[in-house]
Amino acid sequence: MTMDIKKYSKFLEQVASEIDIPPGKYQDAVDRYEAVGRWLEGGEYPGCQGELLIYVQGSFRYGTVTKPMRDGVECRYDIDLVSELPADINLTTPQALKSMVGDRLREHGTYKRLLDPEGGRCWTLEYAEQDGVGFHLDVLPAVSDHRGLLGTAIAITNKKGETYTWSASDPRGYGAWFDSKNAVAFNRILLEQKQEIQRRAPLVFASINKVPNQLVRTPLQRSIQLMKRHRDLRFNHEDRIAYGPISVIITTLAAHLYGNETDVYSALAGIVRKLQGHAALVENRAIDGSLAAMGLIQRRPDGTWYIGNPVNPAENFADRWHEDNHARARAFFGWVDALQKDLLNILDESSPRLLKEHLGRALGTAAVATHFDLLIPAAVALDTPPRIHISSPAKPWRDE
16 A cells, blocks of 8 residues: 555654643643742842743743653653743842742742752752642742843852852744744634644633644644654664753754755654764764755854754854763764654554554654554555655755
8 A cells, every 4th residue: 555645744743643742731731830930930039129920931931842751651741831020130130039939949848849959940849740740840040131142031040069140041032033933824824723732622721712823833843853752762862862952952943944844754754864964064074065054053163063042143052062072962963863763753553553563762652653544544554555755855965
């Protein structure tokens, strides 16, 4: 039997949905972080005048959250909450700011019990769930930073040993940038997806107007989720985990390279193909002129690497790629090749059993098994070894 690109793309979309946060659990997370926000807003903070701002950042904000994997097992979701206090950065210290937020959390009986020891940048609340999948809610103390390029820049606290320093960040600016890259696809699917989400979760959302925009998923967001899950499984080894590509690099590069494709397979194939076009940089060779002109991944004359924060070019996401003989850079491009092999080059696998095992290793056995009949119906799989055929597969980057 043959299978066209639409069927395989639908399978990838459903697997991404399977590793996404379910609507009910999403609403649980929202209820929790809004409650924490209200508690923090009610506090008194010496030297602060004005309104305290509470907002989410990271994958929960960008719609790219996936069920995290630890030692091959799904574990707690990570939710990042910024607590931006109305303090003057010149009149406070990172230690004082961090302490004020921690003290306020400890004033609440439940939060005091859930609170972990102080972390390097944030305070973490641990929420356990009966189904074994709970939440890490990280509360990140911050102040507005007028030294930033945009009006949304902040300074966050950073503790190393007994020393506290400021670090620059701009999660609101980055979120707006990501939205701009996602806007065309988002507007195209907004109504249809909200209707489907409400139909599947009527007890959570009484009408489509109650379905939050944050649960709508474009091919870009689905591609990032699949890439992150593949990353988690590929680097789930003690000798590899330190070199796994960090999520902000995956998200940034994917958003830059997304071409508003209308299906998940085409979006993922386009992103991976363009990333492969940068691999020659590992050997310090030139890359295609159009890719070089974009300047997304740069190898500097001194051997260091640069992947810039799109809203703060002074921040380099690849500032450690030169370490250990470019180990992180080599791991990144090795992973990109594995994405091509594991998720895109599946044309020659004629055995349903081997195909299922292959995809299970790449994306998770449970998620693949749940939706495998979209590729090969169970009855057909028992009787006939199928051959998968994807029309118009992605070509190697150098053939362009």
